[in-house]
Amino acid sequence: MFYQAEGITNLRDLGGMKTKDGRVIKSGLLFRSGQPSAELPEQTVSLLRGFHLDLIVDLRDSRSAKEHPDYDFGDIPYLNSPIFEIMDPNSGVNPIDIKRVEDSLVGKRLSVREYRELVAEFLEMYRRMPFSLGFNPVFEAMDQHKTVLFHCQGGKDRTGLMSFFILSAFGVSKRRAVRDYLDSNKGRKARNLWRLRIIWRETHQPHAIHFMKKILVTNRKNIRVMVKAINEKYGSINNYLEKQFGITKERIADWKAFYLEAAK
Numbered sequence: 001m002f003y004q005a006e007g008i009t010n011l012r013d014l015g016g017m018k019t020k021d022g023r024v025i026k027s028g029l030l031f032r033s034g035q036p037s038a039e040l041p042e043q044t045v046s047l048l049r050g051f052h053l054d055l056i057v058d059l060r061d062s063r064s065a066k067e068h069p070d071y072d073f074g075d076i077p078y079l080n081s082p083i084f085e086i087m088d089p090n091s092g093v094n095p096i097d098i099k100r101v102e103d104s105l106v107g108k109r110l111s112v113r114e115y116r117e118l119v120a121e122f123l124e125m126y127r128r129m130p131f132s133l134g135f136n137p138v139f140e141a142m143d144q145h146k147t148v149l150f151h152c153q154g155g156k157d158r159t160g161l162m163s164f165f166i167l168s169a170f171g172v173s174k175r176r177a178v179r180d181y182l183d184s185n186k187g188r189k190a191r192n193l194w195r196l197r198i199i200w201r202e203t204h205q206p207h208a209i210h211f212m213k214k215i216l217v218t219n220r221k222n223i224r225v226m227v228k229a230i231n232e233k234y235g236s237i238n239n240y241l242e243k244q245f246g247i248t249k250e251r252i253a254d255w256k257a258f259y260l261e262a263a264k
Contacts, residue, residue, distance in 0.1 A: 001027070002187060005044040007071075009034035010155035010187030014163065017180070019171040023260040028052075029147050030259065032163050034155035034188070035060065040071040049073070054146035057137050059083045059158040083134035083158045109203050115211035122215050125157070126222050127229040131244065135162055139245055142166075145258045154191065156184040156218055161226065168237045169252050170260065184218045192216045 003011040011034070015027025031051060035058070040048075053076050058065050061082045070078060110118070141148045152158035160181045167177040185192070195216060199208050227237070234240040241247040 002183075003047065005047050007037040007040040007044050008048075009191055010159075010184055012155075012183070012187065014166065014180075017167065017170075017172050017176060018263060019256075019260060020173055021171055022263055023256070024263045025170060025172075026259055026261050030142075030166065031147075031149040032155055032159050033149060033151045034159075035068065035151055035153055036071045036149075038069050038071050045071065045073075048149070051149065052147055053149050054144075055079065055141050055148050057081055057141070057148060057150040059134060059150060059152040059162065061085055064153065079137055081134045081137045083129060083132045083152070086132055086134035086136075109205060110208065112207050112211075115207060119211055119214045123222070123225050126225045129158065129161060130226055130230050130240070131233075133245075134158075135165060136245060138162055138166070139247060139251075142255050142259070143251065154184075154188055156188060157222075160184055160218060164223070164226075165237075165241065169241055169247060170256060178220060178223055181223055182218050182220070188216075 001013040001016060003013070005011050010032070012032050013027055014030040014032065015025050017025045019025070028051065031053075036044075036048065036056070048071075053073075056070065056073070056076055056078045058070060058078065058080045059082065060080070061084050062080060065080045065082070072078075138148060138150050150159060150162050164177050164181055167180060168174070172180075196209055196212060199212055230237060230240045234243055241252075
């Protein structure tokens with residue numbers, strides 16, 4: 001379910017999604033979004049308070065979290081768990097910061113080769129990102145049956161994978177989990193159009209729009225790259241969840257008992 005709220009993009013409740021065993025995720029327990037701006041209007045603050053959150057997990061890098069802090073709710077615990085800074089040592093160098101890449105392109109005219117290199121770097125991020133230990137705090141919060149909002153900058157890449165892993169653990173079909181990932185294009189439509197207009201205004205390069213869409217717009221190729229990297233290392237998503245994060249069948253059963261309910 002999408003929520004339209006000023007000061008926060010791509011705000012959604014994972015509730016209502018069906019699992020392969022015929023149950024559904026309960027509404028009002030697990031939320032995903034882009035960053036809640038430090039200057040949230042009162043109406044949006046009231047909406048978020050109405051979720052009765054136990055925890056907000058910020059998946060952005062620590063510098064972004066410091067330079068552009070979340071709204072301070074005061075009584076709602078906040079945790080910065082930077083995906084790109086808590087990497088598995090075996091995963092290699094940290095991937096790129098997408099927001100900084102976007103910002104750095106404003107006013108710049110790049111060649112086709114340079115854009116291709118940028119897109120390749122973006123896809124490399126999807127190969128490496130699953131092996132970050134920064135996803136762990138959300139899983140640990142679920143062990144405690146908490147109501148959680150997790151977010152990154154735009155709620156698309158880091159947040160998208162966090163949601164994909166949760167849905168996979170619950171037994172939501174891969175097709176539906178991918179659709180949840182792709183739905184960021186709905187939640188970010190206005191922002192993406194705004195960003196592309198700026199790039200066009202500053203560059204007047206058709207290839208700039210073509211290649212930046214590959215970064216700004218969620219697409220199935222990103223997920224395929226991510227799943228391939230997981231399968232190459234672990235063989236399956238289930239093995240990945242257990243070996244990367246210690247998410248055993250017992251933990252998943254406990255999550256399902258709390259976060260799922262019979263379909264109505």
